Amino acid sequence: MPRITAVYRVAGTARAIEARAKAIAVEQSVEMPVAAIEDKVVLADIVGCVEGIEEIGEGSFRVRVGLAVATTGPEPGQLINMLFGNTSIHDDVTLEDAILPPEVAAAFGGPNHGLAGLRARSGAVTRAMTCSALKPQGLAPEGLATLAGRMAEGGIDFIKDDHGLADQAYSPYPRRVVAVAAAVRAVGGTTRYLPSLSGHLESMRAQVRIACDEGLDGVLVTPMIAGLSTFHALTREFPEVAFMVHPAMAGAASIAPPFLLGTLFRLLGADATVFPNYGGRFGYSPETCRDLAQAARRPWPGVKPCVPVPAGGMTLNRVDEILDFYGNDTMLLIGGNLLAAGDRLAAETAAFTRRVASHAEGRKG
Amino acid sequence: MPRITAVYRVAGTARAIEARAKAIAVEQSVEMPVAAIEDKVVLADIVGCVEGIEEIGEGSFRVRVGLAVATTGPEPGQLINMLFGNTSIHDDVTLEDAILPPEVAAAFGGPNHGLAGLRARSGAVTRAMTCSALKPQGLAPEGLATLAGRMAEGGIDFIKDDHGLADQAYSPYPRRVVAVAAAVRAVGGTTRYLPSLSGHLESMRAQVRIACDEGLDGVLVTPMIAGLSTFHALTREFPEVAFMVHPAMAGAASIAPPFLLGTLFRLLGADATVFPNYGGRFGYSPETCRDLAQAARRPWPGVKPCVPVPAGGMTLNRVDEILDFYGNDTMLLIGGNLLAAGDRLAAETAAFTRRVASHAEGRKG
Structure with missing residues (x-):
């Protein structure tokens, strides 16, 4: 088994x-005393087995536990439940990684588009892709649409909603999506707008349909808030839609970001994964970021690569450094720092996209 | 605002x-530089404001931040997103609590049944209620049904599925629920069986309907896996069903358990909340457990009390101590320790229920 x-x-x-x-x-x-279990199949196949223990530092150990694939369903919520459900409550343990046999990859399927699909949409053949974020929340749809139009004028590849843009009274999802999509369309470029979904499966499904009706072909989801099952169901139901995922509620401590935001979100269908870059507003180390990008892009039979999207307090003058670090199979997200340009937003966005393009040319030359 | x-x-x-x-x-x-925000309404109403800072120990501070209710939707996923979404990624911050104005309680509604409703179902007028858990996973439906029958013979009030029982091939949800419900019904007592739901809104809805078709009136949900929005939608859609919630994936570090498992789950409709008792397999302190029970039961205008369910490695010989600690407005959950009785499961369960009943009488006398 x-x-x-x-x-x-x-x-x-x-x-x-x-x-x-x-x-x-x-x-x-x-989750009960093994001595009280009589069933031979349960004892042989279902009880978790310690496959290895390795000391990795003073008072710190790497422990490998074999868990039957059959216990996971296969179902995404049950997968994370088996990997870490109760143990997440223990503060001496973090989930570092999981080695997933081919059955698991086949059961969940991974990204529908991934790196190659997003490259094809953005026309970025070899260079890195660019992204910005619509904020602040509180703006009416028209205000957000104006910002999006300027970003599109600057030639950005992707504009995502801030993950805080939900379906609030001051900017209802349907009105926002119609207004922003129209503003981006009016510019006539290749910019893709990714609205942020909220709620449960049915509300998110309705939101995806509204996006598709506006000619959009991508959305933003926060899997740790939506629930992994809801996220995965959407990626299977809308294979033509690209899914960018956001790390909110992914927590600081208990699951290693490369596994959660890289491997697991990719397994469930993330085409691009946003994460806090080192040296920004969040505390991820360069090593964590490198491992995360590696988990998102590494060869995985039957599972397309997912695009790493470093973000979180990035600035224009770090573009070269960040691209040197991640390489070009990356999407760079600069949000607040572009928005701070105010009336010069289109020009600042253009400077960002030029910088990314020239970095790629510099590397070629 | x-x-x-x-x-x-x-x-x-x-x-x-x-x-x-x-x-x-x-x-x-x-989530952007405030200096770059021009909109006066956003600046006045939407930008979070620091309401207070208090030193509570060496290098530790309590920080109060006011967040506009309007930003939350109101929608459960967006509520937790606003409270802790990105900040969950910062390892210097934990979410301790949130003071929720009456609008929030009214928007989400709280438990449909709560303490009084579960007491009415179990016939436990003043005594604490009793609960056990069906496990191990891996058993076929018939094996689990046999265990449930013995627990019902012992007079237990509630039997919940282990939260690891999902919809696996070795024990599909429909077959399991039919078999266990029949075994409990055959005993003819008042025992309620709560099957565990898994998947997204649509699969959980189908599972609730199967439970109702079998005459059941309660279920178990793990909100941090299902997603808060999914959990809340179910509690509104099935007001006649009692919802017990499980803490898996609630994490160790970043959100204080009294707020998450007490206040927040209660707000979203939990009638009973399972949590790791002090002195068991998990590391919660007595103080955390007391605060959690208090958050679940404290007077809250318009929101019914939720029953605290201490669990996690409990034993029969701790019944008096645990009830002295929590009082009788509690449900005691002993799982593996009862199951360890094997063929004597019915007798051991009866000893558990007698012990709880006599504790209440002892207190009265």
């Missing part, structure tokens, strides 16, 4: 780690 | 805390 190997980082002592590892394996599978 | 006061605990220095608090207020509202 195939197993997923869940990889945990556990704080503890060398003396206690073996028992702790076994306790995690039980907690994440049968 | 009414505001929610979000209460954060922030690690930092006295010198830096004021700027850090302002940064959180901006991150959780407009």
